[in-house]
Amino acid sequence: MPTNPDLPQLAAAAHPDLERHRDTNDRLRRLSDETIARLTDTGVLRALVPARFGGGERTLRPVIDATCEIAKADPSAGWVVMILGSGAFISGLFPARAQEEVYADGPDTRVCTVLAPRSTARQVDGGWVLSGRWAPSSGCLHSQWAILGFPGDGEAALALVPMAELSVEDTWFTVGMRATGSNLLAGTDLFVPEHRVLPLTSAIHGRFPAGLPESRYRAALMPTLAAYMIAPYLGMATAVLERVVAGADDKGIAFTHYERQRDSTAFQLAVAESSMKIDLARLIAENSAAVVDGHAEAGTFPDHLARARIRQHTGHAAQLCRQAVDDLVTAHGAAAFAESSPLQAYVRDIHAASRHAVANPASCSEIFGRALLGVEPNITDMI
Template identity: 90%
Template sequence: MTTNPDLPRLAAAARPVLERNRETNDHQRRLSDETVACLTDTGLLRALVPARFGGGECRLRTAIDATCEIAKADPSAGWVVMILGSGAFISGLFPARAQEEVYADGPDASVCTVLAPRSTARQVDGGWVLSGRWAPASGCLHAQWAMLGFPGGDGGGSLALVPMTELTVEDTWYTVGMRATGSNLLAGTDLFVPDHRVLPLSSAVHGRFPAGLPEPRYRAAVMPALASYMIAPYLGMATAVLDHVVAGADTKGIAFSHYERQRDSTAFQLAVAEATTKIDVARLIAENSAAVVDGHADAGTFPDQLARARVRLHTGHAAQLCRQAVDDLVTAHGASAFAESNPLQAYVRDIHAASRHAVANPASCSEIFGRALLGVEPNITDMI
């Protein structure tokens, strides 16, 4: 794994281009060609691609830091980077032949993912035949491959790598927040998937990786890695809102008070301090979780269920902290935050939508950890 300190710097430098396109992306419900080109040029979309194909194979902390910078400028772009990066990471667990097919045209090939097994499947000679409808498929409008869940394989479901050319994209993503992720529905009938493009998900989740995975990056615990990475867009959104609110505090007053500058108000000072604390704690969680995930991968060990459940617990808490920080900051800023011309309203919409992802649901994450801590079996999911 590589640290690649240039990746977060390049992501931060891309902010003007991403900010310029953000509103258009939101209205068009997809990332613009200029946005995607910018993400490609920074190297973000190949950050977690195996190095042997020309990818970055970077450490999780590096990917989190860089994706956070992208989400500051455009949360939907940050989310797509996270989803496609997750697809690159999981692709590194597949047999070598499948990886060679995915990256046959170079390291900038992208893989969108829908892990839920929303299909029918039957095993045939040499592979599987799938029919199904998979959603939401964030980033599918910019992907060349899709990684789709299906029931079968090892009793706990499997993942299939399918070329996007074999799938139909149905325009279903009409939402209030995260609109530009283009998280539409993928449909396919009688898709033949050869055995080498199938990964038993339950086996991977529990650390039973395919033979021939020498790189530490792809020996990482799957769900802890994905959950930790998911914190990055939340951090980016919350940090961007904090920066915007603080930047305006010297010129914006407080209505129906004698304060001509928000910065002079003790209540405002306390509000931004409390929000900053929440964001800082969320960032510490992300950094610690990344260190745990990569530390085990480097050592060739696999975290036990309690350790994996703790990462999931912390992800739910981090998502909640970032959302609360945004709400606190917007309240301190005032009602003008909800004017269409104010960028804050878009961040509010986006974080309230994104932080409701099932993997980051605080109640579910807490129950998963509580059961693991108390030894209650079975847990509510195998995706730990």
């Protein structure tokens, strides 16, 4: 494989294989081994792994584009790629000793994440002892390590924990994003050595462990995660647009004289408006990635307002993609909701995925509004 492969092209080439396993994944409520193997072949799962461990250490834009391509074929696969990619990025923020442990077996080690501090914790000599239940944990069934939030010493913190020390409870019974396998992780009296702990609030504000020179892992934490989250939404909306447009020659409009949807002015307007919303979401993703990577490469850190703006943009992009899907299936007609139609699965998936707390449009707007007006404190540190 070349040093800098064309990730979006490799992801697009995987479409037939990913689509073939999608229904099976949905029934299994997890990604199949075949799907994970194909994703590994594309290189997208190691794209944000540090290069010194054999990873891609890529900038954000090609990773977003590749993940969008994955989500077009299988939204759950795209979501898991985004979560595991985020885990790889966050792993690169930890002290070098922790990274060496995580990637001791090579760059295809996968790390799932649950950032919310859902545990009890007590500090002991040399580290912390945690007990808790963390969910939802997308991609945990395919991971060797987990990044788990916990209440640290005066601020929230993240712990790197081997999956072998955790139990997985089968709790993920949902209408949408079923194949993400976003189950619950549980652990009791887990000892986490100090070098596998990252103070979360400090990292959010750009205070990272010393001695790690890579610019990729000096990027703003929450803006990176928020910008990356747009990718699966874009993939789902783009797939629905392509499918609805492809069927417009063969499908008529019931109770009208239109034998082809494409001849209807109302249908043309619906497609145009939906395509514009997807284009706007894509521009948001591209701009957010450029801001994140630009600061990282320059060795600067975006201020509070710039970070809040990216949160706002992520919430708006998710809303645009969901609206585009809704408008497209309305234009397509009730047939979109037949079990045999692939469109109904995209509707279920985007309505589930776009409700993620990081992309909640009301919360994102309040975060941005407070930042614009200088109202302190903000409603969250996750900016």
